[in-house]
Amino acid sequence: MPEAVVPRGRKRRLDAERSRAAVLDAAIAVLGRQADASVEDIAAAAGVVRQTVYAHFPSRGALLAAVVEHLTAETTATLDTLDLDTMSEVDALRRWLEVSWSMVERYPVLLSPVMATAGPGADDVARHRSVTARLEALIRRGRMSGAFDTRLPEAWTVAAVVALGHAAGQEAGAGRMSPRDAGAAYRDSVLRLVRAPA
Amino acid sequence: MPEAVVPRGRKRRLDAERSRAAVLDAAIAVLGRQADASVEDIAAAAGVVRQTVYAHFPSRGALLAAVVEHLTAETTATLDTLDLDTMSEVDALRRWLEVSWSMVERYPVLLSPVMATAGPGADDVARHRSVTARLEALIRRGRMSGAFDTRLPEAWTVAAVVALGHAAGQEAGAGRMSPRDAGAAYRDSVLRLVRAPA
DNA sequence: CTTATCTTAGACACGGATGTCCAAGATAAT
DNA sequence: ATTATCTTGGACATCCGTGTCTAAGATAAG
Incomplete structure (x- = not known):
C-alpha cells in the first residue's frame, strides 16, 4: 500500500x-x-x-476510510455546535435527533454498511462511536435525572435509537414515506421509547 | 442458467x-x-x-433464492400455528414477537442483506412481506380496536418493529447482550412503541 | 515563460469468484 | 448384480475488480 x-x-x-x-x-x-x-x-x-x-x-479501503473520517468529522462538528448540555434532556435529545436525521437525509451513506466495515475498528458500533458517544452521554444523563426511563438497558436504548434512524432512512429512501414524515416518525418514536412514563 | x-x-x-x-x-x-x-x-x-x-x-443466485424461500416458508408456517386472531391484540403481538425473535436467534441470516437482495422482489420489505404481512394485519387490527396507538403511520410502525428486531439481533450477535436480554428488550420496546397510551 | 505537478490513456499482472465440462469412482435403486 | 444416479477431482474459460506502470499531454505555480 x-x-x-x-x-x-x-x-x-x-x-x-x-x-x-x-x-x-x-x-x-x-x-x-x-x-x-x-x-x-x-x-x-x-x-x-x-x-x-x-x-x-x-487503495479502495483508504478511500472508504477517508469517507468515514470525513463524515464523522462533519457530523460530530455539527453536533458540537448545539450545546446539548445546557438544555433539558428531552430538548437535547430532540435536537440530537433533528441534527442526526438531517445528516442521514443529506448523506444516505451514513446508514450504509460501508460505515461499519470501513475504518480501523470494523464494528458496527465502534464506527459510529464518535457520533453515538454524544447520544450515549445524553441518554445516561437523562436516565440519572429521571427524565428517561431506566427499565431498558442503556446500551440497548442507544442501539434502538440508531436502528430506528436506519428504519426512517430506509422508508424515506425507498419513497414509502416523505423525508419529512420519516423524520417526524423517527423523533416521535424515539421519544416515546426513551422518555420516562408519566 | x-x-x-x-x-x-x-x-x-x-x-x-x-x-x-x-x-x-x-x-x-x-x-x-x-x-x-x-x-x-x-x-x-x-x-x-x-x-x-x-x-x-x-447458480449462486438460485441457491440464495432457495434459502430465502426455505426460511420464509418455515417462518410463516410457524407463525400460522399460533392462532393470533383468537387472542387480544397485545397478546398476539407479544406472541408474534416471541416467535420472530426465536427465528432470528436460530437463523441469523434472517437479518442479513441476503434476504433483501436475493429472490425475485429485491426490496427490503417485499422480501419480508409474507412474514410482515401477519404483523401488518395484527397492527391494523390493534389500531382499529383502540389497543394500539394511531398517532404514528401504520407502515412506519411495521418498519420500526422490523428495525428493532435487527437491532436486537445485532446486539446479541455481537455479544453485547445475551440473547435472552436482547429478546426481552426487543419485546418491551415494541410494546412501548405500539401500545396506546393509558 | 518555465517548470513541476496533475490528469489521462493504454496496458498489464494478479487474484478471486462464477459457471462448465468430463472422466472415474462410489453408491443407492431395481 | 446390474444399472442409473451421484459425488469427486481436475481442469478450464470467463468476468470483474484491484492495483501498478509508463509516456504523453494539459495545467497551474513560480
Whole structure:
C-alpha cells in the first residue's frame, strides 16, 4: 500500500485538491446508493479516471476510510455546535435527533454498511462511536435525572435509537414515506421509547 | 442458467436429497456469518465439493433464492400455528414477537442483506412481506380496536418493529447482550412503541 | 515563460469468484 | 448384480475488480 502523494517541493496545486474533493464527494454519493460500488463507478461519478483516484487514495479501503473520517468529522462538528448540555434532556435529545436525521437525509451513506466495515475498528458500533458517544452521554444523563426511563438497558436504548434512524432512512429512501414524515416518525418514536412514563 | 437436474427415469436417490439439504443448511449457517460468502465456502461447510452445489442449484443466485424461500416458508408456517386472531391484540403481538425473535436467534441470516437482495422482489420489505404481512394485519387490527396507538403511520410502525428486531439481533450477535436480554428488550420496546397510551 | 505537478490513456499482472465440462469412482435403486 | 444416479477431482474459460506502470499531454505555480 503506497502512500498518497503529497509533494512539498512546490505548493500543492489547487487542481489536485479539487480532484480529491470531487472523488470524495462522488464516493459519498455513489456509496450511498450502492455500498459495493467499484472504484471505477466512483471515478466516473467524479468525472475522473480511475487512476486519478489512486493518485489521491492509496487503495479502495483508504478511500472508504477517508469517507468515514470525513463524515464523522462533519457530523460530530455539527453536533458540537448545539450545546446539548445546557438544555433539558428531552430538548437535547430532540435536537440530537433533528441534527442526526438531517445528516442521514443529506448523506444516505451514513446508514450504509460501508460505515461499519470501513475504518480501523470494523464494528458496527465502534464506527459510529464518535457520533453515538454524544447520544450515549445524553441518554445516561437523562436516565440519572429521571427524565428517561431506566427499565431498558442503556446500551440497548442507544442501539434502538440508531436502528430506528436506519428504519426512517430506509422508508424515506425507498419513497414509502416523505423525508419529512420519516423524520417526524423517527423523533416521535424515539421519544416515546426513551422518555420516562408519566 | 441450466436447471437443477431432477431425473425421472428412476427414483430420486435419497443420497441426493441429503446433499441438497446439507448445502441449504450450510448456506443458511454460513451466510448468517458472512453475507458475501462464496459458493466454495458454502460447499466446504456442507462437506461437499463446489460442483455438487451446482448439481442441485443452477447458480449462486438460485441457491440464495432457495434459502430465502426455505426460511420464509418455515417462518410463516410457524407463525400460522399460533392462532393470533383468537387472542387480544397485545397478546398476539407479544406472541408474534416471541416467535420472530426465536427465528432470528436460530437463523441469523434472517437479518442479513441476503434476504433483501436475493429472490425475485429485491426490496427490503417485499422480501419480508409474507412474514410482515401477519404483523401488518395484527397492527391494523390493534389500531382499529383502540389497543394500539394511531398517532404514528401504520407502515412506519411495521418498519420500526422490523428495525428493532435487527437491532436486537445485532446486539446479541455481537455479544453485547445475551440473547435472552436482547429478546426481552426487543419485546418491551415494541410494546412501548405500539401500545396506546393509558 | 518555465517548470513541476496533475490528469489521462493504454496496458498489464494478479487474484478471486462464477459457471462448465468430463472422466472415474462410489453408491443407492431395481 | 446390474444399472442409473451421484459425488469427486481436475481442469478450464470467463468476468470483474484491484492495483501498478509508463509516456504523453494539459495545467497551474513560480
